[in-house]
Amino acid sequence: MATAKSSTQLVINGLLNENPIFRLALSMCPAVGISTTVMNGLLLGVAVLFVQVCSSCTIALIKNFIHPRIRIPTYTLTIATWVTVIDLVLSAYAPVAYKAMGIFVKLIVAFAIITMRLEVFACKNTIGKSFFDGFGMGLGFLFGMVTLGFVRELLGLGTLLGHDVLGFRPLLFFALPLAGFFCVGFMMALYNYIEIVFNRTKKKIG
Amino acid sequence: MGGMNHNKFPAFGIALLAILLLTAGCEPQSRFVKKTAFKGSHDIIITFAAPVDAAWATDTAHYRVYEKPDPDIRLEVASSSLSKNGHEVRLHFQEELNQDQPHMVTVKNIMSGGKSLGTTVVKVKKLYLSFLFSILIGAMLIQNFVFTKYLGLCVFFGTSQKKSTAVGMGITFTIVMVFSAMMSWALYQFVLKPYHLDYLQIIVFIGLVSLSVQAVDTVLRKVNPLLFKAFGVYLVLVIANCIIMAVPLILADNEYNAWESLMLSLGAGLGFLVALFLMSSVRERLELANVPRTYRGLPIAFVVAGLFALAFLGFSGMSIF
Numbered sequence: 001m002a003t004a005k006s007s008t009q010l011v012i013n014g015l016l017n018e019n020p021i022f023r024l025a026l027s028m029c030p031a032v033g034i035s036t037t038v039m040n041g042l043l044l045g046v047a048v049l050f051v052q053v054c055s056s057c058t059i060a061l062i063k064n065f066i067h068p069r070i071r072i073p074t075y076t077l078t079i080a081t082w083v084t085v086i087d088l089v090l091s092a093y094a095p096v097a098y099k100a101m102g103i104f105v106k107l108i109v110a111f112a113i114i115t116m117r118l119e120v121f122a123c124k125n126t127i128g129k130s131f132f133d134g135f136g137m138g139l140g141f142l143f144g145m146v147t148l149g150f151v152r153e154l155l156g157l158g159t160l161l162g163h164d165v166l167g168f169r170p171l172l173f174f175a176l177p178l179a180g181f182f183c184v185g186f187m188m189a190l191y192n193y194i195e196i197v198f199n200r201t202k203k204k205i206g
Numbered sequence: 207m208g209g210m211n212h213n214k215f216p217a218f219g220i221a222l223l224a225i226l227l228l229t230a231g232c233e234p235q236s237r238f239v240k241k242t243a244f245k246g247s248h249d250i251i252i253t254f255a256a257p258v259d260a261a262w263a264t265d266t267a268h269y270r271v272y273e274k275p276d277p278d279i280r281l282e283v284a285s286s287s288l289s290k291n292g293h294e295v296r297l298h299f300q301e302e303l304n305q306d307q308p309h310m311v312t313v314k315n316i317m318s319g320g321k322s323l324g325t326t327v328v329k330v331k332k333l334y335l336s337f338l339f340s341i342l343i344g345a346m347l348i349q350n351f352v353f354t355k356y357l358g359l360c361v362f363f364g365t366s367q368k369k370s371t372a373v374g375m376g377i378t379f380t381i382v383m384v385f386s387a388m389m390s391w392a393l394y395q396f397v398l399k400p401y402h403l404d405y406l407q408i409i410v411f412i413g414l415v416s417l418s419v420q421a422v423d424t425v426l427r428k429v430n431p432l433l434f435k436a437f438g439v440y441l442v443l444v445i446a447n448c449i450i451m452a453v454p455l456i457l458a459d460n461e462y463n464a465w466e467s468l469m470l471s472l473g474a475g476l477g478f479l480v481a482l483f484l485m486s487s488v489r490e491r492l493e494l495a496n497v498p499r500t501y502r503g504l505p506i507a508f509v510v511a512g513l514f515a516l517a518f519l520g521f522s523g524m525s526i527f
Contacts (some may be wrong), residue, residue: 001447007213021256022521025360025363025476026360027360028359028360029356029357029358029359029448032356032359033355033356033357050283065440069330071438072415072416073416076412076416077409077412077413079412080412083408084405084406084408084409085349087408088405103455103456106407106408106455107357107448107451107452107455109412109451110409110412110445110446110447110448110450110451111448112360112446115446122316146353151450176520177356177514178353178354178356178512178515178516180356181508181509181510181511181512182508182509182512182516184508185507185508185509185512186505186506187502188504188505188508189498189500189505190500192499192501192502192505193500193502196499196500205448
């Protein structure tokens, strides 16, 4: 029972408290460059989720055999292997989306968030816990990407997942790739604001 | 120690330039076609080694022109004319030529002095040195990796708080960038591609990046401990930067040669340095500004970066030469 609770906590932690995009401010490049539509955000989010979960499990599995001095290269190579897998799979089964995401799928290998989770969590915990931690982090990233994609697609093109929702384009500016900078900035500020309000109410109750 | 190092750089630069000029001069062409060049926005000039027959030269059916990346799209030659001495053929096109791409011209059945000299394919491209320069400036400003390709943001926001940190990071990054990009270029061209191991790209490149960071670390520690003290801390951060992975991948995709690769990696490094310097200048002033509490720190930095990106958008579509 205790493990079940902590695993939900791990997932929630990745989604909110330590959201990789808005709180930890890691892996910003795709958040700015790719999140122009919900679909793009979703696909890259799923790719990262996959790589994160797989490499977390792999490292948790072999953590006892890794010499501490070569742990970082081991992490990098593990991630690179899984990224190659997802890269080949995506290019075979979703060639159109793969082309839209361009170089970013291959660049998952350099995303700081994955290495950081391996270093901070997976190399010290059991495979089950690492799975949920990786899942939470990946889900947090996916959530961030989809939220950004939602806001940008709705405001920029007036569509959602390609379907016309609003019938007009409120602010075409948000469809530009560079509007990602503004979007991420606003979302971070929103997260900060929620935290401030949350702490204030907690203080009042306490 | 420092003075000695400074003396070496100009000599090295001159040697580099000399090699560059040599390679630029040695472009392989057909034996009979001496020179090809773009002239104005609509014309291509082909210079032959000997006078060619006027009747042959003015028939546009003898030329087939396409841009190197798309061989299927044939460019229509509107008219062709021969210069007075019979050496130069000027091909005129209806449409404006995209001079950023090399053009391939098939010259059929060259007739000179009444006898046929066979068919040949020649490449027309901009002067090589200016092409290299345009790659450098392109990677640095027009397609700045930070502001127009949105790469390397984690390190960008992490190290742009102070000017001194920003410059240190930028310089370290440029050095490692050039070093690792050249290594991965060589490995890709001479090992991965001939043996059809393209799918190992990611693993090989990331391994090489870590290796070259380690190598620069070791060499710098021994050769110049003072410099190492100043820049050593940034070396670890280099690995976490997407740009260092992106450049080898772009090089592999575009099939650049050694000089083009050097220029692109140098441009990427310098572009990162420029972006860091600009950003840190603004962020130093932001420290003193009265920013709303929710926007303090990263959120306002993102908005500033967005404004910079808007400014850099002004460079887009610009072509040098």
